Amino acid sequence: MDMAYLERITIRLPKQQIDQIDMLVKIGEFSSRSDVLRTAVKELMYDRIDKVAEHAEKLKKFEALASTVRMMEKYSKK
Secondary structure (H helix, E strand, C coil), X not given: CCHHHCCCCCCCCCHHHHHHHHHHHHCCCCCXXXXXXXHHHHHHHHHHHHHHHHHHHHHHHHHHHHHXXXXXXXXXXX
16 A cells, blocks of 8 residues: 555544454554554445445435326326
8 A cells, every 4th residue: 555645534432442453453463553444444435335326226216206106196187
C-alpha cells in the first residue's frame, strides 16, 4: 500500500475494542492497529455498498410498481 495516499484520522474507541485490536496484532493477524482498522473499514464499505445497491434496486422496483398502479387507476376512472 502506498503510504503517500493515506490520510490520518483520529477516532475514539472503547478500551475493550482497543484491547481486541491489540490482541489481533499481537497474535500476528495484522501488522498494526492501522492495518486492523483499514481492513475493518474496507469490509464495512463492501458490505454497505451491497446493501445500498440492494436498497436502490428495491426502490427502483417500487417506483415502477407505483407508476403502474397510478396508470391503472387513471384508466379505471375513465
